[in-house]
Amino acid sequence: MCWGVPARVLEVGDFLAKVEFGGTQKEVLVIHDDIKPGDLVIVHAGSIIGKIDSKEISRTLELYSEILRETLLRDGVDPKDADKIVKEWMAELTGEEHG
Amino acid sequence: MRLSINKLINLFRQNPSLAKDVRSLIYKYRDRLISKGYRKIKIMNFCGTHEWTTVHYGIRHLLPNEIDLVAGPGCPVCITPSKYIEEAIRLSFEGVRIYVFGDAYKLPSVEKIDGATSLSDAKALGGDVVIVYSFLDAIKNFKEDNLREAIFLGIGFETTAPSYALPIYNEMIPEGLYILSILRLTPPAAEYALKSVYEKGLEGVNGIVAPGHVSTVIGAKPWDKISRKFGIPSVVSGFEPIDLLISIALLLKMIYHGEAYTEIEYKRVVKYDGNTQAQRLIREVFDVREAAWRGIGYIPDSGLDLKPIYLNFNAVERFDIKLPSKDEWRIDLHPACKCAEIVLGLKKPVECPLYLKVCTPENPIGPCMVSIEGTCSVWARFGEGDIARDIAKEIELGE
Numbered sequence: 001m002c003w004g005v006p007a008r009v010l011e012v013g014d015f016l017a018k019v020e021f022g023g024t025q026k027e028v029l030v031i032h033d034d035i036k037p038g039d040l041v042i043v044h045a046g047s048i049i050g051k052i053d054s055k056e057i058s059r060t061l062e063l064y065s066e067i068l069r070e071t072l073l074r075d076g077v078d079p080k081d082a083d084k085i086v087k088e089w090m091a092e093l094t095g096e097e098h099g
Numbered sequence: 100m101r102l103s104i105n106k107l108i109n110l111f112r113q114n115p116s117l118a119k120d121v122r123s124l125i126y127k128y129r130d131r132l133i134s135k136g137y138r139k140i141k142i143m144n145f146c147g148t149h150e151w152t153t154v155h156y157g158i159r160h161l162l163p164n165e166i167d168l169v170a171g172p173g174c175p176v177c178i179t180p181s182k183y184i185e186e187a188i189r190l191s192f193e194g195v196r197i198y199v200f201g202d203a204y205k206l207p208s209v210e211k212i213d214g215a216t217s218l219s220d221a222k223a224l225g226g227d228v229v230i231v232y233s234f235l236d237a238i239k240n241f242k243e244d245n246l247r248e249a250i251f252l253g254i255g256f257e258t259t260a261p262s263y264a265l266p267i268y269n270e271m272i273p274e275g276l277y278i279l280s281i282l283r284l285t286p287p288a289a290e291y292a293l294k295s296v297y298e299k300g301l302e303g304v305n306g307i308v309a310p311g312h313v314s315t316v317i318g319a320k321p322w323d324k325i326s327r328k329f330g331i332p333s334v335v336s337g338f339e340p341i342d343l344l345i346s347i348a349l350l351l352k353m354i355y356h357g358e359a360y361t362e363i364e365y366k367r368v369v370k371y372d373g374n375t376q377a378q379r380l381i382r383e384v385f386d387v388r389e390a391a392w393r394g395i396g397y398i399p400d401s402g403l404d405l406k407p408i409y410l411n412f413n414a415v416e417r418f419d420i421k422l423p424s425k426d427e428w429r430i431d432l433h434p435a436c437k438c439a440e441i442v443l444g445l446k447k448p449v450e451c452p453l454y455l456k457v458c459t460p461e462n463p464i465g466p467c468m469v470s471i472e473g474t475c476s477v478w479a480r481f482g483e484g485d486i487a488r489d490i491a492k493e494i495e496l497g498e
Contacts, residue, residue, distance in 0.1 A: 001147060001174065001175050001176055001200070001202055001254070001255060001256070001258075001259065001470060001472055002146055002147065002148055002173075002175075002255075002256060002258040002259070002310060002311075002312040002313055002472075003148055003312075003472070004148075004258070004311075004312045004315070004338070004368075006104050006107060006108065007104070008104065015265060015266075015269060015271070021104065022104070027235070028233075028235070029233075029235055029262055029265050029266070031261045031262065031265055031374065031376060031377045031380065032374060032376060032377075033375075033376050040104065040107070042312065042315060042368055044258050044259065044262070044312055045200070045232070045233045045234070045255070045258075045259050045262050046232055046233020046234065046235045046236060046262060047233070047235075047261060047262035047265070049258060049261060049262075049312065049315050049316055049374060049377060050312075050315035050316075050368045050369070050374060051368070052107070052367050052368055053366070053367050053368070056366045056367040057107065057110075057367050059366075060110075060366070060367065061110070064110075064114075064117055068116060068117065068120075071116065071119075071120050
């Protein structure tokens with residue numbers, strides 16, 4: 001039952017905020033000290049219970065790219081090509097979607 | 100960095116190259132643990148969503164045979180005492196609207212009340228039952244329909260508790276809307292389950308996958324305490340398949356090094372101290388007390404009751420809803436149902452005589468078959484436990 005859904009904050013009021021998940025907008029309770037429009041949050045049973053920390057995502061991504069690079073090198077890929085593949089992979093992961 | 104939600108999810112979900120790398124890490128540590136004398140490595144989770152991820156993405160089948168992933172108490176719907184459902188059915192027939200999460204709508208009661216053994220039955224027979232997504236939606240509906248009296252069934256763990264505490268604390272609740280607090284706490288149940296495994300003489304648990312969203316609220320500290328007490332590591336994990344694989348790899352590494360503390364894998368959301376505002380709200384509104392768990396009985400300090408100053412919102416006071424005392428407590432399950440043992444990680448769904456024979460997601464007999472995150476329901480819907488192979492063998496079709 002502890003299902004949490006990532007959502008983007010659109011507006012913030014006193015106790016309530018408007019969030020968007022997958023094209024659906026919903027009014028939810030804010031149970032967090034530091035929420036502002038644009039934040040990525042976790043919504044559970046109609047409440048924002050946590051914030052998704054973009055710094056931590058960057059650190060995780062760096063860790064992933066290191067693992068990917070090592071794997072590529074182990075598979076005999078040229079270091080220059082490996083760097084290029086990692087860069088493309090990162091760009092694809094972090095790039096904003098269009099449309 | 101501005102990451103879209105889809106990108107964020109796919110990073111931890113659709114990432115086969117990373118999954119393969121983490122899997123090879125898991126096999127590496129499995130080999131090391133075997134050379135250290137381990138024959139089985141038992142890892143227990145305490146969240147229905149983790150069990151869902153495990154089964155839905157086939158995580159068990161990606162792991163070596165020596166690693167046994169066991170589902171522990173992680174489903175608040177599964178352990179909601181039958182008596183609460185019986186009282187809610189009775190009141191729904193008396194014209195009191197009952198607000199319930201969809202997840203508990205079909206939760207079966209042991210006693211039949213005027214022909215109904217669930218709130219879904221009650222609704223079909225004319226009871227006033229309304230499914231809601233949140234407490235907030237119940238408040239809105241109560242106002243819109245201009246009701247005199249209604250009850251919100253406050254099921255949940257620490258994750259859900261703040262969403263009840265905030266409206267109560269800030270006086271956002273209209274007069275006549277009552278809450279029945281059936282809130283339960285995860286760490287005391289985790290301790291109870293870990294002890295039960297030892298007491299039953301089963302192989303002990305070697306590592307804990309700690310619940311990500313419960314820990315978003317309570318932090319990692321309570322798990323660290325349990326890890327140190329039982330001498331086993333724990334990892335607070337996210338809910339995507341890659342999160343879970345990384346958490347298992349981390350646990351194996353910690354088991355290998357004999358470490359007994361908590362690591363956080365789900366760092367993008369969980370802080371060591373948790374959500375302190377949510378914790379404060381819970382402390383302001385609720386008192387911790389000994390509480391009954393369905394099929395299991397009373398567990399010390401494992402429930403949240405509304406504080407006496409919130410008497411005006413308390414359904415227990417207004418409608419005189421009483422649970423049997425500790426001495427009067429009787430097992431509130433179908434006699435053949437193994438839900439209690441399944442919740443405590445002592446048995447698997449396939450070891451229950453009712454599982455998928457008479458107890459199915461469409462027609463649940465035990466509470467673990469109801470919630471979309473109940474272990475039996477998850478296993479039944481996604482085919483965990485090799486039951487098809489077993490049935491084939493029984494009718495002499497398979498090997």
